[in-house]
Amino acid sequence: MVPLGHIHAAYVRSHFGTAEMTLWDSPRRDEIAFGFVMATGGRPHARIGGLAASAIFVHDGQR
Numbered sequence: 001m002v003p004l005g006h007i008h009a010a011y012v013r014s015h016f017g018t019a020e021m022t023l024w025d026s027p028r029r030d031e032i033a034f035g036f037v038m039a040t041g042g043r044p045h046a047r048i049g050g051l052a053a054s055a056i057f058v059h060d061g062q063r
Helices: none
Strands: 002-004 017-019
Antiparallel strands (some): 002 017
8 A cells, every 4th residue: 555645735634545556476585666656636525634735834744
């Protein structure tokens, strides 16, 4: 599972999510698995509480 979040603020609950990746027969001892996941928006039914995406201010990166 690869975690997803908002690009500018860590605690925007509407953008919390995961993407599932399956790697068959890897990584081996001398290999590293790298997963890159992107989304086009938040969840259709946002989780309650937390910072809203519309309320992000300049210094809200880790709030």
